[in-house]
Amino acid sequence: MKISLNWIKDYVDLEGIDIKELWYRFTMSAAEVEEVEFVGQDIKNVVVAKVLSVVPHPESKKLKITQVDSGDGIIQIVCGAPNVAEGILVPLVKISGSVNKIPKIGKAKLVGVESFGMLCSASELGISDDHSGLLVLDGDYAPGTDIKSIIDIDDVIIEIDNKSLTNRPDLWGHYGIAREIAAIYGRELKPMNLDSLEGSEEKSKLDITVEDTEKCLRYSGLKIDGVKKLETPLNMKVRLFYCGMRSISPLVDLTNYLMLEMGQPMHAFDSRQVESGIVVRSTKETTSFKTLDGIERKLPEDVLLICTKERPVAIAGIMGGENSEVLEDTTSILLESATFEGASTRKSSTKIGLRTEASARYEKMLDPNMTVQALQRFVKLLRDMQPDIEFASALTDVYCNKLEPIDIEITKSYIDKYIGNTLTAERMVEILRSLEFKVDVEGDTFRVKVPTFRATKDVTMKVDIIEEITRVYGYDNIQPQTLDVALKPLQYNEERLFDHKVKELLSERFGASEVNSYIWYDNNFNSRAGIETKAQVKVLNPQAHDSNTLRDSMVPGMLAFAEKNEKTYDDFSFFEIGSIFNAANSKEKCEQHKNICVLAASKLKSEDELFYDLKGLLSFIAKTVKNIDLDYTVCTKEHNWVHPVKSVDVSCNGKLMGYLSVVHPMIKKNIGKKLNIAVLEINRDVLHNIEQKAIKYKEPSKYPEVLLDYSFLVDNSVTFDKLMQDIGAFKSDVLNGFEFVTIYNGKGLPEGKKSMTFRFVIGSAEKTLSSEDINAFANSLLDYMAEKGYTLR
Structure with missing residues (x-):
């Protein structure tokens, strides 16, 4: 985003401030400045000149010989501009002067005729890309007047990294930048000149209906009549050009100017196109719509539109329609100043493939309380161009979702805890108020009311208040201090240490690979493999219809991993420690605990070998982590993947903790006919809670075993x-x-x-x-x- 320093100076006095140091401090406090460009420095010795006479060049059809009053004499200029005419005032580069891309103007002979200077276009002055003809100056200027005294050519253009402004919608306009600079340097922020809209309250209100109140937070409108043929002020055109926008027409220029100044996008409709009223609604099906750039676009479902009773006239927050643009004969306009929900604007812009300056601002979540102020500012600028405009309606304001300021209570001692006892309470309050926060002080407590232009997505909690104070004060001004913190022994999580020990044994001792699965069943796989489950815990808003049940066993997930690896490996083993969920029925309270599940699969080993491998593995883990022996008894066969014969329940001192089984033949054939599979699943919580048996040591023999x-x-x-x-x-x-x-x-x-x-x-x-x-x-x-x-x- 480009910022004009001349524009900033409208709202804050920068006298005595070093420009380079200013933008360094701005970078350190607010947002990253990528480039600082001094423009207009190459425009020298350019004055206002009056064309006194124009005659054709005898040897050229395109060139003309002019006599101009330069203020200190009549001089001859050979000019090829098509609009050169007697009596107009134009910029003149005198001998030894310079303009954009021409370092020095000298006496020249053009097709045999001497020329003592050059008449300029706006492009040659570097204030526009228009090189179609001379820049004709409107006004009563004396010949010889320095061109820089009437046109703000000298300026400093600052480019700010847009990414650093993502969380700061208030900085997407010059006034917000000026507010930051005023706070950083402790200077006064000048108020913006607004129109009171006096007289509009007597008129009837506009017919505005907002159907989608979730995407449209606020919609303010005002109808103005008596708009005559206008001309955009030259310095307004220059500011627009320096900030990356070209002049289009006076009313469009005004809306763009307001957007760059306040950060609030606006739109001016030709009143004739929206006489039936305004309806703000979302598309319910794919809709064709031609935008202002003349492109026919297919708008998908759920895109917010600005419509009349009959048809759409704009894509809300993105671009207007070709059927509602302001024309040369437009005398009545309907001004729109609205706030649209940021995420929906971003989604719509992405779906359509159209991103504009307006959408870039709306998607940052603008302050809804700015819409009426923007209308007042627009009317003030329009009155400066044409004082006799008339209100054709009352201000109509549909505020769907009112945004209130956020209240945050914080103490000075809390702030000092983070930044040290560096600032006085008075300095903290001064900084916050300079940023337009309202602060009430009661003893050590600050009751802060966050302005709505900072409350949409930026400042919401106490640490944000600390950030505001420290960034304006200057992070580099805070003296580093060693923290005085009491050292306490770390409280270890016994369950996590236990899990780590088991995982270490499974992976390092037995070479099993750890896997991580979702906590819900893949119903498609279970159905395909013939797996039946009795899980009762359902997900109300599942990511997919086939993943709506929380697992009551980890084995089906492990079998899914086995299916994926069956064609690649002849021998493999997996393990996972994860949560399962049990409930007697869908209305009973859910119980959650962790299980240890191990799967061993092989095309080389028999089922019995795999079974005893897992039995030895489990016995070793129980002996290592708890020094206990496990009991293996006839399996209760609760699940249909448990083998009817080759399966056992695992318990300790009569407490059941799980089972060990070869996978049932009907399930196995659906995963891999040649693959033998054995699984064990035990309750991690039961194993962890078993009291560890004391280890008895005896002196080893000095003789070999x-x-x-x-x-x-x-x-x-x-x-x-x-x-x-x-x-x-x-x-x-x-x-x-x-x-x-x-x-x-x-x-x-x-x-x-x-x-x-x-x-x-x-x-x-x-x-x-x-x-x-x-x-x-x-x-x-x-x-x-x-x-x-x-x-x-």
Whole structure:
């Protein structure tokens, strides 16, 4: 956004302020200044000249020979402008003068005729892009008058980064920038000249109806008659051009000028086009509409329009329609000054693919309390151009959603806590009031009323008040101080530490990959895989219709991950610690807790191998984190993915915590026919709340231990617990412990048998075992196992 310093000077005295230092401080306090450009510096020795005579050039059809009064004599100028005529006042660059892109004007001979200077267009003065002819000056100026005394050519143009203004809709106009500068330098902000609209109250009100009160916050209108042929003041054109807008017509120029000055977009309708009244409504279907730029646009559903009773005339907050523009013969206008909801304006602009200066401001969420003030300012500027305009209606104001100032209570001690005891209470109040905040002081307490132009999306809480004070005072003026903070020991979250320990074991010890899933079921996948759930907790506003039920088990989500990886990997395992939700029915209170879920899948291992892998994994985790042994009993088979035989409930001291199962064959075939899958799911909260069993330590032997692995043939009917009990009953002075290693039930085994491998740890605290000792233990163990019906494989 471009800002004119001359414009700023209308509202704040900048005498004695270094311009470069000004914009540095503005950057540090308000918004980022990207560029500072000094314009008009190359316009030198240019004066007003009166054309006394014009004769054709004898050797050129385009050139003319003129005699002009330069103020200090009559001089001859050869000119090619089509509008050069006797009696007009125009800018003249005298010998040794300079203009835009021409560093020095000298005496010249054009097609054999001498010329002693140059008559200028607005483009050559750098105040417009119009180079179609000479700039004709309206007014009674004496020849020789310095052109800069009547045209504000010298200026400083500041470009501010738009992104830094996103949260500051009040800074999208010159008056808001002037307010900031006045506050930074402690100078007075001059009031804006407004028209009282006296006489309009006697007229009838306009017929204005707002149907969509969510998107249109306020709509103010005023009808004015007697608008004659106007001419935009030259300096107004210059300011518009310097700020990136070209002059179009007087009434359009006025609305653009108001937008750049106050940040409030406006629109002037030809009254003949809106005689039936104004209706503000949203489209209910795709609508064709031709905008002011002559482009036929397809407006989608839910775009806010300004309409008459019969047809749309403007896209609210974005651009007017071709059928309502002000024409040369327009004598009556209906002025619109409105506020539209920011997010809806942004969405509509994006849908249509049309972003304008107006929409860029509306989407920042403008202050609705500014609409009437903008109308008063417009009328004041219009009266300056034509004093005899007449009101054809009363001010009509439809205020749908009134915005009230925000009240914030804050204490000086609270402010001091953040910035130190740097500022006095009086200085804090002075800064806030300079920004037009109202402040009442009671002892140490400030009761701050935030102006509505800062309350739309910027200042809403106490820390925002602190920011206002510190940024205006200057962040670099605050002395850094060491915080005086009491050091307290960190309170660890035991559940989080427990989860971290379990995840560490699963990933590092067992090589499982952690996954993260949504807390709701994918009903499409469950239906496809044949999974049945009994979940009762529903989402009222789901992201998708097929994701409206909160899960009561994590297994279906893990099976979905297995399906996605089945074609890529032959062997994999996943785990997740996540929330599940249970309720007896849809009307009962919901219970939430966390589960630990692990899935192991393989095309290389059998179901039994996967089952015992998970059993060993779970037993190891329980032993490591709680030093407890788990009990495995016949499964209650609550879910339809649980295998009817190869499944067990997991408990500890009679307290059920979950289950371990091979996936049911009907479910497995829908995920991958060749993929064997086993899952375990236990209640994390139950496991975490089990009291950790004390670990008993014994002094290790200084003599080495020996590891012996034996694989026994076991009847399929023998349970794992029975085998463990039988081995545990074997007694030997050198046996220090044993553990299950693996199971095999593939080829090469007798019918009805399975092979189960155990590792025995033997050693002595008194000596190193000899081969005779080891053989004696082995023979004793094998004889014992044979008596129990277990033969060595």
